[in-house]
Amino acid sequence: MNKKITLIGKLVLFVLFITTISCSSDDEITGGSSSGNTIVAFKITIGSFSINADINQGEKTITQRLPPNIDLTSIDSEVIASNGATVTPDPETINDYTEPIMFTVTAENGDTKEYLVTFDLMDENYAAQCDVSDASKWFGGDDREDPDNPEIGPRNVGTGQTIRLVKDLHPISFGTYFRDAFRFDSTGDLYRKDVELKLNIRNADGSILASTTTLVEGSFDGGWVDFDLSSLNLLLKSNTDYYFTWYLVDGESLAVSTGSTGNTEPAIDGIHNGPGYSGESRKSKNNSLEDWDTWYEHPWYFNFRIEGKQ
Numbered sequence: 068m069n070k071k072i073t074l075i076g077k078l079v080l081f082v083l084f085i086t087t088i089s090c091s092s093d094d095e096i097t098g099g100s101s102s103g104n105t106i107v108a109f110k111i112t113i114g115s116f117s118i119n120a121d122i123n124q125g126e127k128t129i130t131q132r133l134p135p136n137i138d139l140t141s142i143d144s145e146v147i148a149s150n151g152a153t154v155t156p157d158p159e160t161i162n163d164y165t166e167p168i169m170f171t172v173t174a175e176n177g178d179t180k181e182y183l184v185t186f187d188l189m190d191e192n193y194a195a196q197c198d199v200s201d202a203s204k205w206f207g208g209d210d211r212e213d214p215d216n217p218e219i220g221p222r223n224v225g226t227g228q229t230i231r232l233v234k235d236l237h238p239i240s241f242g243t244y245f246r247d248a249f250r251f252d253s254t255g256d257l258y259r260k261d262v263e264l265k266l267n268i269r270n271a272d273g274s275i276l277a278s279t280t281t282l283v284e285g286s287f288d289g290g291w292v293d294f295d296l297s298s299l300n301l302l303l304k305s306n307t308d309y310y311f312t313w314y315l316v317d318g319e320s321l322a323v324s325t326g327s328t329g330n331t332e333p334a335i336d337g338i339h340n341g342p343g344y345s346g347e348s349r350k351s352k353n354n355s356l357e358d359w360d361t362w363y364e365h366p367w368y369f370n371f372r373i374e375g376k377q
Contacts, residue, residue, distance in 0.1 A: 100176035103149025109158075109184070110145040113137055116300050120186075129184040134237040134302055135376055139165045139186060151175040189237045189376035196372040203246045203326030204345065204367070207315040210253045210322035222349045225314030225356045226327040228369045229341025236303045237376045241266065242293035243313060244370035246326030249287070258323040259285040262315060266294045268301070269310040273359030276309070277301055280316070289325070291372065308341060311371070314356040319349070329367035343369040 109120040109129045120131040133139070146158045153173050161168060167185040206226055211219045226243070249258040261284050268277045277299045283292055294313075303309055315321065329343060346362040348354045354361050 104174035108147040200328040207324030208318035223318035225346040227312035227344030247289040329369040
């Protein structure tokens, strides 16, 4: 009996010994000081405007050009750094970025890294125009009715275009081109009353970033229609897809249409660098051109022009 107890006791001591070694080893791994000293995100907020600044880890710089109406002395920032690292001076105490500021990131083990943060105002004029066209597609309401052609009939058809910029842009206007006046297709009669168009600027996932409207006078006979974007206080990031989608407000009820002009030939350059879009909504389906799932890629590049500051 005593031998059995002694054997069991030795086994218990052995297990405890192994457990102690294991715990000691874990403590050494998890208890070590981290060497992480990297800023992984630097978010800028001024009122309702916010943007993630560009971080160059190789040069250890953080830069961002901001819309010209931004006050560089009233910037709030939110910094995300490596786990356990500290940033000095404390970004929450800094609001004035009229001059570059050097931030030091200190890891738990004492290793340091410096980042130079520089913010400037956009003061360079930018304008681009895509006006080559060889075709046009339906835009607006549809007053045709044909039971044998369910794809026509009461509906509202919109147009869209991908905008992908080489440099960040603060847009102040966006325009699109229409073939001719609004009219009733079934009779050909002109619609000589004012109509309202709505523009939605969408993120890459289709969510609406900003919206605005413009009025088209009844005397309109085709040509450019521009939307004023200056009050939206937008900053469009470079190398990022934005979808500009526009449609006739109450188009299905008005049942008048025109044509969105575009180019059927593929062209990839600083302006033509993404597909066009078309959208269709129907009251019978209880959907709206506000809904992203009513839009689909179109093979044409639709005419547009855009101006702003970079």
